[in-house]
Amino acid sequence: MASSGTDTKEESKTKCKYWDKCYRKDKTHLAQFLHPSDKSDDTEEEEKMPSKPSLRKAHDISINSDDGCDQQKKDSNDKMEVDEETSVEKTTDDADEDKTKGDNCDSADEDNPRKVKCQYWDKCYRKDKTHKSTYIHPGDPEDADPGPSKPALIRRTSGRIKPEKKIDDGEAVNISGGFKLKRNGSTYQCSCFQWTKQIVPTNKRTCKHLQQYLGEDFENARLGIVASPAKKKVERAPAQHIHVSVLLAHKYVEGDIDPTGWWLSEKLDGVRAYWNGRCFYSRLGNAFVAPKWFTKDLPPDMCLDGELFGGRKQFQSTVSIVKTPDHQHWNKIKFHVFDIPSMEKEPFEKRMEAVQEYFDKAKPQYAVFVEQSRCKGTKHLEEELKKVLDKGGEGLMIRKPKSQYEKTRSHTLLKIKKFYDAEARVIGYEPGKGMNTGLVGALKCVMACGKNFKVGSGLTQKDRRNPPKIGSIITYKFQELSNSGSPRFPTFVGIRIDMNKPKDAEVITNVSDD
Structure with missing residues (x-):
């Protein structure tokens, strides 16, 4: 503060328009203009002070040009751009200190000021000691207790995703397998061993049952887990050769057996095919690689015995198609299913039921179930054979009732042809x-x-x-x-x-x- 002998001289000075933001140190400027360091307690000057700048402006210190001095404007702008973090900070220490005291007058005494969190926090660029000693910044020992500043909001991502099946607080539900799911506040419990053996806090546990019931997305959000991208499933190519054993037929000899009650169907002139759940194979075990759209509706867990059939009198064209994986005419082929080798110990009637049940449910586009009918006797057999031959068919197949699927040539399956x-x-x-x-x-x-x-x-x-x-x-x-x-x-x-x-x-x- 200036001495009493210079009060009159100071009162004749004009207040510097930059006031506490001025960085000029030359004697001529200091002699002509009044600054905060010249007079620390001037009520009249305080009343004439311009309105307090916004916090953002005070922090960034955007200095306007001086109308009376073009050179000063140029120097000011250049100085701000080149040395923004040094010269401005030196002249604003006092202002920051005054503002700090004013902001905290209700919460701390001037004799024992309390450091508060800098409102710019990790965006602050101030390096001067006065500012550092007044405010808390990231990395300071006091940053664990930032004072009166507003704490950051904790976002709960689980609030954004709803569970697939809701469990109310305090409710318990029973699921398949005899397990019980229960909710207590933010904790979801399961009675399975996988959940109970975990050593993490109960509100951080999950298991496959909770994920299946509540949804995997909800569980990941609830536990704060970032879902990893799903691994692309690498599908192995089917084996080019496997061992295949199928039921083969003997020739029907009239008079050897009574066909009454036997199951009767048309003998198809196609390519015998064995479906193992992934691919078709010939009787020799060689792969017939069909397009995926052709096999997409076939069961992955059931072996089927049938015929890749392209129509009556189309044997050669059928062979040409099925031995070529990308042949353009695969859509002319249908897989005619007549048995299930994977149920070899079951009677034919039960195997036929299983095939029909699957076809009714899946409705495969490129597969059909071979129609079976009961033979009423020798005369009926001859009539049916004539109908098939008149249509250009090859003949008939008859199958013994309640017979098992024998993986060899068997007299339980007979073929009937005129040639x-x-x-x-x-x-x-x-x-x-x-x-x-x-x-x-x-x-x-x-x-x-x-x-x-x-x-x-x-x-x-x-x-x-x-x-x-x-x-x-x-x-x-x-x-x-x-x-x-x-x-x-x-x-x-x-x-x-x-x-x-x-x-x-x-x-x-x-x-x-x-």
């Missing part, structure tokens, strides 16, 4: 003649018994241009065997992709000579 079919190995080609000149006229084949024969009927122009490879197995059909054991009127049916050796037909009698 025989068998498998042979291709060993050469017969040149074509006439319109087939330059093409294959017939396939030279060998039977399982070692008998050689030729088959040309049934070959398309495409087959003649690109015949089955030598060594491949083909299916052929014929009406009967000659006395020498050769098939009469053989007709090519197609390539067998599910067999690796020839197989002769079961022929009961020979009806004619060569």
